[in-house]
Amino acid sequence: MIEIHGLTKSFGPKHVLRGIDLSVVRGESLVVIGGSGTGKSVLLKCILGLNAPDGGSIVIDGKPATGHAGASEREEFLSKFGMLFQGAALFDSLTVWQNVAFRLLRGANRKPRAEARAIALEKLKRVGLGPDVADLYPAELSGGMQKRVGLARAIAADPQVIFFDEPTTGLDPIMAGVINELIRSIVTEMGATAITITHDMTSVRAIADKVAMLHDGVLRWQGPVAEIDTTDDPYIQQFIHGRAEGPIEALR
């Protein structure tokens, strides 16, 4: 479904991604872990074409993800995706429900306003937000609430591929549990393909089929979630136990 080979990306002299090889099959849930600033968010943005990769190839459903012939082809490509941004990235000129229903209100498969609102309310409910927040503006919400609205927006049009950039950061443990379950059920019930970035090991165990660890611009380790506790890879061991000593330097 998603095939990445030798992906590289630099910002000026800073080599963030130095050759990523990754494949995710349809209906699989991959969790990417890795230290802060190692380029996890950049990886997702490269797949979506928001950051132009410097080298390597990204193939999605057999078609290259970059270099679309026209605007409509690119739109078609993007319509398969949903993305939760690390900072939520809600449109602050629109109300919460209009944010969630953004895609439903525009474009080729536009829905009537009442129907779009009903879908938005249903998605908000799935992320634990009641109808009372629907008509508020993003600036009136707490950080964790904004994150959940961003999540509702990402899943609103039932995309086939969903990227979650730190979905549970800033949430209380109970709400984090709700979100973990939601992501898991989107993958198992709707058959969506998901790539999730997280620092939270509880989330990793709840969400992942497969885990990949990004370090120093490459994927140091990848394997089934069950193996993260049994592997003797020192990087994984240091990361999941949160030790200060180990091969991963604290100064980055």
Add this chain to the structure above:
Amino acid sequence: MIARLLAFIGRSVLSGLAGAGKVTLFAIEAVSHLVRPPFYGREFLSALLQIGWLSLPVVGLTAIFTGAALALQIYAGGARFSAESVVPSIVAIGMTRELGPVLGGLMVAARVASSIAAEIGTMKVTEQIDALVTLSTDPLKYLVAPRLLAAVISVPLLVGVGDVIGVMGGWLVGVERLNFNSATYIRNTWQYLETWDVMSGILKGAAFGFIVALMGCYYGMNSGRGAQGVGRATKTAVVAASILILAANYVLTEVFFSK
């Protein structure tokens, strides 16, 4: 030393040309979205409200004080040739041809270019632009094209309103302070004012509106990272819009009026 200076000049010229090229390409692409569906009517209407309607007080106040001061100056200047009677017509010609569009344009640049640049720049640094793209919406079509169209339509209207208010400012001073007869003042205003005086100013307004929205959008979309980036984008947008308005005003005046 000299070589370094030359190199510096060369670099500045090159980067200036590259910048101009980028703005031009940006403008062409944004305008091309105006003729290709889908169209975002809601965004257009809200831009019209922001750029046009809400700028009325600023433009009106600018015009009335300018018209009033102009009347005093022309009276004082005219008195040197015993030609005080030219006040109504010169105020009208000066307002409609030059001061209405230029000062109106500059005020709109201060108000609108800054707010567009700050809004789009903030959207850029908070990844809202990226989010638009992932929701299959082209930011140029959704954010830029409606603002360009709204500015090109509403700034000429603002100039028209400013003309009327500016002439009224002159009339107020003329009647209250300079002892003109009200009916005579109004008659003189009409008698010597030509359609082209008004039309040329309104055409200038359309060009200035385009400049204002383009600069706001361009610098907003290319904003640097963080609050500092947005601050710089806002400042640059206002400065660039103001300078371009003054330069375009000279060029258009040459085109319209040089013999």
